[in-house]
Amino acid sequence: MSSEQGASPSTITLSMPEADIAVLTLDMQDKGANILSRSVLVELAAHLETLEAQPNLAGVVFISGKPNMFIAGADLREFVASLNAPKEDVIALSKEGQDLFARFTKLPAVSVVAIDGICVGGGAELAVWCDRRIMSDGPKTEIGFPEVKLGLFPGWGGTARTPRIVGLGNAVELVTGGESIDAQAARAMGLVSDIVPAADLLPAAVRLIRIEQQTGQFRKDRQSWAGPIRMSETELGFLGATASAVIQGQTKGQYPAPLAALEVMMGGSMMDIQAACEFEATEFAKLFGSEVNRSLLNIFFLTDRNKKDEGVDDTSLSPESVNSAAVIGAGIMGAGIAAANVKRGISVSLTDANKGALAKGVSNVLTEVSFNKATRQADVDLAVKMAPLINGTVSDAEVAACDVVIEAVVENADVKKSIYKRLEPLLGDNTILASNTSTIPITGLAKDLAHPDRFCGIHFFNPVRKMKLVEVIRGEKTSDQTVVTAVAYAKRLGKFPIVVNDGPGFLVNRLLLPYMNEALELLCEGAEIAVIEKVAKAFGMPMGPITLYDVVGLDTAFYAGRVMWEAFPDRISASPVLPALVKAGRLGQKSGAGFFSYQNPKKKGEFDPEIAKFIDPYKKGDREFDKQEIENRLFLPMLLEATRVLQEKIVRDVRDVDLGLIFGIGFPPFKGGLLHWADRVGAKELLERLKTLESLGARTKPTELLQSMAAEGKTFYSN
Ligand code: NAI
Numbered sequence: 001m002s003s004e005q006g007a008s009p010s011t012i013t014l015s016m017p018e019a020d021i022a023v024l025t026l027d028m029q030d031k032g033a034n035i036l037s038r039s040v041l042v043e044l045a046a047h048l049e050t051l052e053a054q055p056n057l058a059g060v061v062f063i064s065g066k067p068n069m070f071i072a073g074a075d076l077r078e079f080v081a082s083l084n085a086p087k088e089d090v091i092a093l094s095k096e097g098q099d100l101f102a103r104f105t106k107l108p109a110v111s112v113v114a115i116d117g118i119c120v121g122g123g124a125e126l127a128v129w130c131d132r133r134i135m136s137d138g139p140k141t142e143i144g145f146p147e148v149k150l151g152l153f154p155g156w157g158g159t160a161r162t163p164r165i166v167g168l169g170n171a172v173e174l175v176t177g178g179e180s181i182d183a184q185a186a187r188a189m190g191l192v193s194d195i196v197p198a199a200d201l202l203p204a205a206v207r208l209i210r211i212e213q214q215t216g217q218f219r220k221d222r223q224s225w226a227g228p229i230r231m232s233e234t235e236l237g238f239l240g241a242t243a244s245a246v247i248q249g250q251t252k253g254q255y256p257a258p259l260a261a262l263e264v265m266m267g268g269s270m271m272d273i274q275a276a277c278e279f280e281a282t283e284f285a286k287l288f289g290s291e292v293n294r295s296l297l298n299i300f301f302l303t304d305r306n307k308k309d310e311g312v313d314d315t316s317l318s319p320e321s322v323n324s325a326a327v328i329g330a331g332i333m334g335a336g337i338a339a340a341n342v343k344r345g346i347s348v349s350l351t352d353a354n355k356g357a358l359a360k361g362v363s364n365v366l367t368e369v370s371f372n373k374a375t376r377q378a379d380v381d382l383a384v385k386m387a388p389l390i391n392g393t394v395s396d397a398e399v400a401a402c403d404v405v406i407e408a409v410v411e412n413a414d415v416k417k418s419i420y421k422r423l424e425p426l427l428g429d430n431t432i433l434a435s436n437t438s439t440i441p442i443t444g445l446a447k448d449l450a451h452p453d454r455f456c457g458i459h460f461f462n463p464v465r466k467m468k469l470v471e472v473i474r475g476e477k478t479s480d481q482t483v484v485t486a487v488a489y490a491k492r493l494g495k496f497p498i499v500v501n502d503g504p505g506f507l508v509n510r511l512l513l514p515y516m517n518e519a520l521e522l523l524c525e526g527a528e529i530a531v532i533e534k535v536a537k538a539f540g541m542p543m544g545p546i547t548l549y550d551v552v553g554l555d556t557a558f559y560a561g562r563v564m565w566e567a568f569p570d571r572i573s574a575s576p577v578l579p580a581l582v583k584a585g586r587l588g589q590k591s592g593a594g595f596f597s598y599q600n601p602k603k604k605g606e607f608d609p610e611i612a613k614f615i616d617p618y619k620k621g622d623r624e625f626d627k628q629e630i631e632n633r634l635f636l637p638m639l640l641e642a643t644r645v646l647q648e649k650i651v652r653d654v655r656d657v658d659l660g661l662i663f664g665i666g667f668p669p670f671k672g673g674l675l676h677w678a679d680r681v682g683a684k685e686l687l688e689r690l691k692t693l694e695s696l697g698a699r700t701k702p703t704e705l706l707q708s709m710a711a712e713g714k715t716f717y718s719n
Contacts, residue, residue: 012043013065014050020058021206022051022109027065034064036122037075041100048103057109059209061202062130063116068140070115071123076150080297083289090288094281097122097156101129102277105222110212114201115192119143120180125158128165131218132208133191135183136198143191144180150300151293151670153261155284160268160276164225166191168236168269172243175265176258229269240266254540254670257287291680295672302659302673303496311472311487311499312480319488320430320481322346326402328419329409330361330392333436336464337406339368340493342389349391349398353409362392368465400426404489406458408436411559416445424449432482432489434458438509439563442475442502452477456486459506460495461664462552469664470495471506496663498656504567505560507650507657508664511674513564513572514637514699516557519545520575522633523615526622529595530607535630540668545634547605550594554578554587570698571637580614632689636700639678639686643705646716654716675716683710
């Protein structure tokens with residue numbers, strides 16, 4: 001017997017495979033993922049009402065109609081629409097969800113969720129409100145509470161229910177860490193009762209219902225999970241102190257949600273479930289709509305948009321398939337790019353003019369791809385599996401036979417062009433030729449090519465394995481087809497590609513250079529290295545600009561700085577400090593010394609008094625700087641450069657600037673991106689701050705765009 005009920009259009013269907021077993025199947029017909037939107041919750045409420053009126057039911061199974069997909073969470077667009085809602089409304093929404101799901105524990109029947117695929121956020125909350133959970137053994141099956149990654153914690157009872165089922169320690173780890181766990185781990189902590197093949201989920205759920213009805217265990221659990229958690233004060237105190245220390249170390253006070261989640265779970269553990277839920281709702285409302293919550297939601301939408309964006313406006317084009325890639329230059333970047341391909345199953349031909357460099361490059365690729373994240377060691381099986389995908393070669397024919405050819409040799413236009421000249425005649429008709437250059441304009445590199453339409457920049461960031469950004473750079477003659485293929489290829493490597501127009505430094509380095517340049521200016525005006533670093537880190541940067549110089553390499557930074565200085569001499573100064581250090585062989589981390597010294601066994605940067613010798617001769621002053629002044633000096637020139645980039649249409653959308661900086665240089669995610677941050681400060685306030693830097697000239701002069709935004713009360717995102 002099967003019947004369809006509920007609101008229209010119906011996403012949850014109720015069926016009765018046996019006379020006393022009800023099955024609720026969730027399937028959002030027009031969507032790839034099931035999402036707990038308000039309308040779905042209304043439907044669920046209606047179904048629960050029907051089931052509550054059936055006293056002879058033995059059990060209710062909640063399952064998804066989509067293979068490999070249980071529930072991907074709450075509807076975040078609805079969240080965004082309520083960000084400015086009064087706190088009482090947020091608390092009410094939270095309680096509504098808790099009350100709705102709590103009805104699963106009040107049914108006369110046993111409630112079981114049967115999970116195949118992803119079960120996160122609101123979906124995991126629904127799951128923990130049911131009496132029992134079973135999971136499929138599918139590779140995509142996982143359960144988790146990723147809310148902290150959005151600056152929140154579960155607000156539909158997740159923080160109250162989970163510790164009662166799996167114990168406070170496990171729940172704290174799940175909720176404050178935000179990482180999902182697989183079925184095995186879920187079973188080990190008592191979160192799920194059984195793991196079965198996806199096709200067997202429903203019969204297994206029915207079997208479980210029969211057993212529960214016989215033993216009556218679910219009734220005992222209902223009773224004990226309604227009360228406080230039994231734990232000694234010593235245990236509680238120890239757990240609180242250790243978890244809080246770990247969280248503070250990880251979040252550095254910049255992400256409040258994990259600590260707030262810990263406090264809610266610790267506090268709630270001593271109350272009955274009703275009070276714990278009320279506590280959760282009140283505390284949830286404090287995080288909802290906070291600056292960090294808004295910023296992290298912004299990042300969610302930036303990445304979501306990026307996943308759907310094909311890189312061009314013409315949606316009729318489809319990417320050419322890429323099954324093989326060649327990488328020319330087996331250095332830091334070339335080896336990193338080759339490894340990224342191998343990890344995604346794309347075979348790679350790696351070549352280098354220097355045989356020693358090629359051998360080292362191939363060995364570096366193998367080391368990287370055979371690293372097993374779980375054991376944190378090299379894995380022989382992985383190495384054996386991956387090795388056939390990497391071909392170290394000196395044959396131009398083998399290189400040219402690949403679908404994409406990426407050049408990553410030294411940053412020298414003549415060397416790069418001579419390689420293109422030699423290889424281009426050998427390439428297939430659809431092969432894309434690309435450069436990984438970080439600064440040299442693409443249009444110029446393409447000048448002598450027979451097919452400049454099939455040439456573009458595919459600019460990876462260092463280290464490739466860590467940085468998710470790729471800039472796909474369009475030369476004047478690059479075709480849309482080439483862009484679409486390059487974008488799809490970068491996505492296949494697991495990256496976020498943004499399409500940018502040609503120009504000095506493209507997008508990310510163009511915005512980074514003013515920031516790094518300003519750090520040197522500050523040094524020469526008497527600011528201390530430690531103070532500059534501290535301010536940048538307090539702002540949220542992963543490292544200060546002076547450390548960044550040492551990481552990038554002072555020679556590389558000098559070269560990139562020169563390109564920018566030549567392009568924008570009124571705004572970028574050619575600081576004499578860099579060439580002085582380079583001349584002395586202080587190239588940064590790689591040479592054991594740069595601004596800092598790296599002579600200790602751990603190669604950790606240490607202050608080196610010798611550095612004064614390289615700065616003092618160029619000192620223009622010596623005074624104290626306050627924190628706000630340094631912050632303004634570092635970040636406002638970067639912001640002004642971003643407004644110029646927008647004016648020049650280097651990017652297709654403001655959101656690409658934010659995505660680029662977050663995933664290319666680690667701009668603080670809790671600030672939501674440079675322009676998101678600037679919008680929260682406001683154009684008028686930014687102009688006020690810039691006034692204090694007027695004496696610095698062109699590099700801090702407000703741009704037309706910023707001025708017009710201030711005059712019209714606009715924001716970057718509303719533009
Ligand atoms: P690298 O110095 O580590 O490697 C360059 C390799 O190219 C060397 O192994 C060299 O032997 C080889 N090579 C030189 N001339 C060659 C030729 N004619 N044919 C074949 N191989 C040749 O340099 P790295 O850092 O890997 O940079 C490579 C490219 O990537 C440059 O264009 C650089 O601007 C760009 N890039 C560098 C980043 C970085 O942080 N190092 C970041 C993003 C881009």
